[in-house]
Amino acid sequence: AQKITQTQPGMFVQEKEAVTLDCTYDTSDPSYGLFWYKQPSSGEMIFLIYQGSYDQQNATEGRYSLNFQKARKSANLVISASQLGDSAMYFCAMREGLGGTSYGKLTFGQGTILTVHP
Amino acid sequence: DADVTQTPRNRITKTGKRIMLECSQTKGHDRMYWYRQDPGLGLRLIYYSFDVKDINKGEISDGYSVSRQAQAKFSLSLESAIPNQTALYFCATSAPDSDTEAFFGQGTRLTVV
Numbered sequence: 001a002q003k004i005t006q007t008q009p010g011m012f013v014q015e016k017e018a019v020t021l022d023c024t025y026d027t028s029d030p031s032y033g034l035f036w037y038k039q040p041s042s043g044e045m046i047f048l049i050y051q052g053s054y055d056q057q058n059a060t061e062g063r064y065s066l067n068f069q070k071a072r073k074s075a076n077l078v079i080s081a082s083q084l085g086d087s088a089m090y091f092c093a094m095r096e097g098l099g100g101t102s103y104g105k106l107t108f109g110q111g112t113i114l115t116v117h118p
Numbered sequence: 119d120a121d122v123t124q125t126p127r128n129r130i131t132k133t134g135k136r137i138m139l140e141c142s143q144t145k146g147h148d149r150m151y152w153y154r155q156d157p158g159l160g161l162r163l164i165y166y167s168f169d170v171k172d173i174n175k176g177e178i179s180d181g182y183s184v185s186r187q188a189q190a191k192f193s194l195s196l197e198s199a200i201p202n203q204t205a206l207y208f209c210a211t212s213a214p215d216s217d218t219e220a221f222f223g224q225g226t227r228l229t230v231v
Contacts, residue, residue: 004160006160035219043206043224043225045222045225050217050219103166104166104212104213105163106153106163108153
């Protein structure tokens with residue numbers, strides 16, 4: 001079974017509008033972390049935001065926020081006030097376990113291509 | 119200079135050839151990883167290393183081998199390249215803290231013809 005599922009292969013948004021990229025996850029480990037990365041056309045992986053399973057509040061980083069719904073096992077990325085430079089591939093990823101037991105391995109979703117229109 | 123450096127950035131090789139992708143990092147992290155990215159599949163883990171004496175297979179290790187020459191260096195080898203190993207390869211490092219992000223190299227685009 002897929003541990004991380006991104007059901008939107010592609011999304012379109014108008015510049016200055018908000019957009020939500022969906023991510024659902026599957027784990028039986030009570031301790032885990034959820035990450036979002038951005039991959040522009042140049043190929044590099046850029047870290048955006050992190051949410052820990054024990055965090056009570058949704059994570060925010062500038063225009064990025066993570067809508068964490070633990071019971072539904074979802075960790076959607078919300079980008080507010082979209083900019084043309086936000087056009088990229090976005091990956092959701094999960095790290096299970098804490099500390100040494102996890103080895104820090106990440107499991108990635110399939111990705112969502114976001115296109116921002118002017 | 120980048121914290122995680124991969125060489126080469128692009129490589130075209132022939133089927134059956136041996137090829138090595140190299141990764142070096144200045145983050146001082148013990149943990150290093152090799153992932154491959156294929157369209158529609160995201161990134162998948164090939165191998166990972168906790169320290170120079172610790173090498174572990176990931177989800178898709180068949181056809182690959184690795185060497186951890188030092189804390190800062192982690193190489194991925196394709197002993198006999200095949201066309202379905204054509205992909206974008208990433209090296210990454212992370213700190214022991216679970217809530218810190220992984221740092222990725224720029225990626226190596228490998229084409230096997």
